[in-house]
Amino acid sequence: MATTSEPAATTSSQPSSASLLSIRSVAKHFGKNVVLRDISLEIAEGEFLTILGESGSGKTTLLRILAGFEQSTSGEVWMSGERLDTEPPYRRRVNTVFQSYALFPHMTVEQNVGYGLSIAKRPAAEIQSRLAEALAKVKMSAYAKSKPSKISGGQQQRIALARALVNRPRLLLLDEPLSALDANLRRQMQVELKALQREVGITFIFVTHDQEEAMVMSDRIALLRSGELEQVASPREIYNRPATSYTAQFIGHTNLLDADVRQGTAICSALKWPTAMPDGAALFSLRPECIRPASTTSATVALPTKSATVRFTAKLRDQAFHGATDLLRVESDGGLILTIRTASRDLPNSEARLEFEFSAADAIPVRATSLASNSEERH
Amino acid sequence: MSASSSGQGSLVKGPRWLTAHALAVFAFLYLPIAILILYSFNGQGVGGFPPRDLTLNWYRILFNDGPIWDSVLNSLMVAFAAMLIALVFGIPAALALDRAQFPGKALFRRLVLLPLILPGIITGLSLLMLFRVADVKLSLFTIVLGHGTALISVATTEVFAGLQKLNRAQEEASLDLGATYWQTFWRITVPNLKLSIIGAALLIFTLSMDEIAVSFFLIGRDNTLPLEIWGRLRRGITPEINAISTIIFVFSLIAIVVWYRLRTRAEVTPEIGAELVETADH
Amino acid sequence: MFSRAYRTAVTVPPLVWVAVFLLVPYLLMFCYSFWSVSDSGTIVHSWNLDNYKELLTKPVYWQTLLRSMWIAARVMFFSMLLGYPLAYFLSFHAGGRKDLYYQLVIIPLWVSYLVRAYAWKTILGTDGVLNTLLQYVHATRHPLDFLLYSPFAVVLTLTHIYTPFTFLPIYASLEHIPRNLVEASHDLGATPQQTFWRVIFPLSIPGVLAGATFAFVLSLGDFLAPLLLGGPSGIMISNIVVSLFGAAYNWPLGASISLCMLAIVIGLLFFSERLEKKWSFS
Incomplete structure (x- = not known):
């Protein structure tokens, strides 16, 4: 890409040492419709990266390729030196917080959060302690026995987060997780989410169309436009030194x-x-x-x-x-x-x-x- | 609610003739059933007004009627086996229609759903020819195959309707959390489709218990209940048939109540109706 | 999101089942219709159009087919006449009792088809409930014998059986009409009557088509009600097929008639699907 703060990925098979995730020339076509073209991006261990873009820019598709719900048409994704994109979703140490949370309505909060651990057949005692820890971390311990339909949107959001984090993924994907919340709660959750990320130290890839949200939370922003990366840089740099007129207009006035x-x-x-x-x-x-x-x-x-x-x-x-x-x-x-x-x-x-x-x-x-x-x- | 000015109260009350019409239709629908039940207690046999000599005699005769109960047992077995077949193949068929693309999918969909609207005689006869050519001896087993095949359509429409309401992100979340497709199917897909599956099972069971047009052609030595009744009707009418019909009716009512309870626990929608529209659509 | 293995697993089993038990039997029926039967009663596998020629040349076949279609058309008309206003009443005027009424329409569906036909037989017979009632109240001296064993009895019974079937899709399509459309129509000055004809009815046409198709197709293929209540003048096309597969033992000729019925049914489905597409705006 023309102007990114980091050098675009090279075609060498080894990612740089600091990099956790390496996206290499990923493209996605739906029939004749090109949703992503030639995306290359390195994401560092512990980074909070936001993929920012308008609806239709391909940001959710990129996230779904990382999660394993879509196959890229061409290109590769590597994580810690291993090929990621050929693995089925359930073998990736990547978890997702879904846009509408996708909590299982027939399970309690506790069962939702414990789902991944129970699938992984962890010992009951370990499940119990990690469950308690995860619920405490998102301040939802009191609601362990509730059904998802009985708790508020903000609480559902926390549960979705706990359900993903409890598995200790290498990479957490968040698909517009705050978009369903009202403005005040949203601002509060932005701060909490950022703090949580620092605390757990897991790499976050956060997808949003809200540039203010991206600015507040991210270490770096990857601005996506019509399936191409427009600019990848820290919020300060992307704001102060926009590379393109689109970036300058999309981020701030x-x-x-x-x-x-x-x-x-x-x-x-x-x-x-x-x-x-x-x-x-x-x-x-x-x-x-x-x-x-x-x-x-x-x-x-x-x-x-x-x-x-x-x-x-x-x-x-x-x-x-x-x-x-x-x-x-x-x-x-x-x-x-x-x-x-x-x-x-x-x-x-x-x-x-x-x-x-x-x-x-x-x-x-x-x-x-x-x-x-x-x-x-x-x- | 809407503006109550321009004779709008009618939106709630409706013209009087409409109410009268509805009452008349209900009377038309229930009169034969009421008479059927009433005359099962009539000592003078079927017909003859007014009914007289109320008695439980017909039920007594019925309970000592071996062939009837044999046929009831046969019907129960057939219905259970047909239900299993219809579910085992109908649920994957719904999943395939919902989420797989393959050549001939349109034809497949039409074929699966066709028996739902096709007169039973065509399904029955075409299977009869198959069994003749394949040299399969007619028996309860062939009836099971016939019912199973015809009723896959019911399982498929019910489950397909359920799948339309299922948020696919839930299954993605499950895969994302490390569950395989198989685990996801049992732990997320099936529990979410529980109502559709139970509804389909009850419906298939009842339809199979009542089925006669397909069974008519595939029957071997052993009768199902409708065929047993049919055989007796050909010989003449007896209140014993009213009695067994009344018993079936009561059991059907229980099944409805169970089914309805399950439905209301979720949301009550005119599901079957919507499916009939769907089906005729395909 | 679904892997190839998943898609294969849900597609192949139902596909195989449907191929073996639906597609192959229909093809067999097609083959049979070109074969013939020898004097000694064996099937001659030589291909010719003799069966179809016979259908065209012998009036009994196409006359019976026409009569069946006429009976089916009447059943369709009367079930519509009963079902549509009922559905409209439930959907727009039943208020809080809607679900209860809905269940009341459904319940007769769970009563055995055969039992309902039988109930009408006990009502309409010479010494049946209706005739003895009429004599009891001295409305008539001699029993009316045109009631049973006539096309009238068949139409009445089939109407009773298929009215709930026509009701369901109509009700579903009425329920799907957004209520603010009705309010908008009133708001723009339309009377309830104008609103019905210009907004509600056009939007319910897909349901009407589905219901009409159901009533027509299922009546057309019926053979039990005519056997039970029709008498000689109430014989329908399926009865001829049944006898050809039974006593008359001419499977190939029977198959050719069945195939014609299948073609009519599929043609109707196709036609109503086209119309429905034209009338659905969602």
Whole structure:
């Protein structure tokens, strides 16, 4: 893949030593429909990796290939130096927390959690102690004898988690496990889940379509778009240094500036700033919070200064109150519409001309990708 | 509920003629059954109004009637064996229809379900020819094969309907937790389909007990109960038949109550009706 | 998610069973229909169309077939007439008693087919319950003898037997109609009657088709009710088949008639399936 923080998997048969899971050129076709194409990804021991993507991006299919419910059309999956994708699901040391939890309705909470251990024919005493431990870990000991239909959604979620973790898998797959919960419970579970992962030290692969959730929880995010990896990086990096316009737009808000570069200067409407990009057309991402009201008033407009701070004046078009911050929509001289996030404050009424500035380093060059054109330059 | 303005109360009450019609249909459905039961206690034999000399005599005669009870025993054995066959092949057939792709699947589905709607005479005669060509002597065993074959369709439709409601993620979860396909089948699939399977078993058992059109052609030396009754009807009518019919009716009622209890414990849906639509659909 | 071994395990056994006990017998029936029987009573395995020629040239066969279809059509019509309003009443106007009424329609289904036919015989006979009742209340002096041993008796009995069968799919399709459609129709100003004809009835057509097919097909192939209640004028096509396989001993000719029935049934199923597709919007 074009821009990933880690080098793409090589075709050598041995995965890197730190890596637990190695996904190599995995593709999945359903008839003529290509759901995944050429996915390569290394996942480290103990990592919390989130596969982020819109519905239809192929994220669930990728997860199901790892779990063993789908066979990839081509490519291989290795875990700790052993081929994984040729094994049936029940021989993989991989467990899944299902989207709808898939708790067995005819069994009690205890029987659900103990299912894997009883299948593995562990001694009764061991089952008892591990069961108790797992239920305690998710704070559900009091509900051991309940049927899944008698407990709440959040509690079912914990049981699904305990049922998977009690088997001490090498890898835990979580398929949008929080999507059925309401917003508050969801935020609470995000924190709990992350803490639990640190505590047990098991590698988590978490699938979600919620970019905020991905940012909060992950060590790394793998952004999937139309069956291809768009970018794999830490939340901070993926946010601060998006590789593509799609990434920049999907993760957080951004202003996409369609600029023309001439001799080290990018020009977009009335804005100009220094850049290292070669001459020609270039796309830049500028986060709304990187633009701020100018610190000192000055008559110069949109001129690159030595400190590479870009200043410009703009007319205020809209102001939306978001609590701690305001989102402004402004129109710069030259008609460019920009979104700006500032600390909340009262601004003069519309049509006021205001001065803003941003630092040239915050305008990140990105490759142009969008959902509309998903077959752009490939190598 | 809907707006109660425009004569909307009718949504609940309905026109009076509709109620009257429903009552009439119920009367039509139950009148013969009521008369049947009533005349099993009639000392003067079947027919003759009003009934007189109420007696339990016919039941006394019935209980000393060896051939009838032999045929009841035969029917019970046949029904049990046919139920086993229908389940052993009907459940996998439903699984295959639900989750396997193979050439000829459409034909397979139609063939399996055909006996459900086909007049019994065609199933019976075609099997008769098979047994003739294969030189199989007609006996209770051939009746079992006939009933089993015809009633696979019942097991398949019931279980297939159950499978549609089964959340496949449960089976995935089981595999994910280390259970093999076989273990998953017994520990997850079957318990989830329990109602469908029990319902199918009861239905198959009852249908087999009552079956006559297929048995008619496959009968050997030993009679099933319907064929025994049939033989006696040909000779003339006697309240003994009312008596045995009444007893069967009571047992059927018990079976219904059991079946219904099981259903209501889950959700009551007009299952058979939906299946009939399905079946005619295929 | 299901492995090849799993899919094979659930597919092959029912496939083999169905091939041996359904497909092969139908093919055999097909073969038989082109064979003939010698004077000494053995089957001659020479292929010819003589049986079909005989069916076309001898009026008794196609006249009986037409009469059977006419009887089946009447049964279909009357069961619809009884079943549809009943289903509509239950689905839309029965309120909390719905499940109870539903069970009440089902229960007669569990009473033996043969026993119900027999019950009608005891009612309709010359000295049966109805005639003696009429004489008892002096409505008539001599017993009415057209009641039994007539097509009327056959239609009445088969209607009694198949009304619940037509009811079930109709009820199921009515139950599947989202109630907010009915409310929307009322909301848009339609009277209950308009709502019925323009919303409810069109959406229930798949059930109507399934029910009608059931009543028609199963009546068409019936041979026990005619034997029991039909008399000479109530003979149906299956009775001819039965005698050809029995006393008349001409299996090939019987097979050719059976095959015609099978073709009619499959043609009807195909036709009603096409119609149903046209009328189902889910």
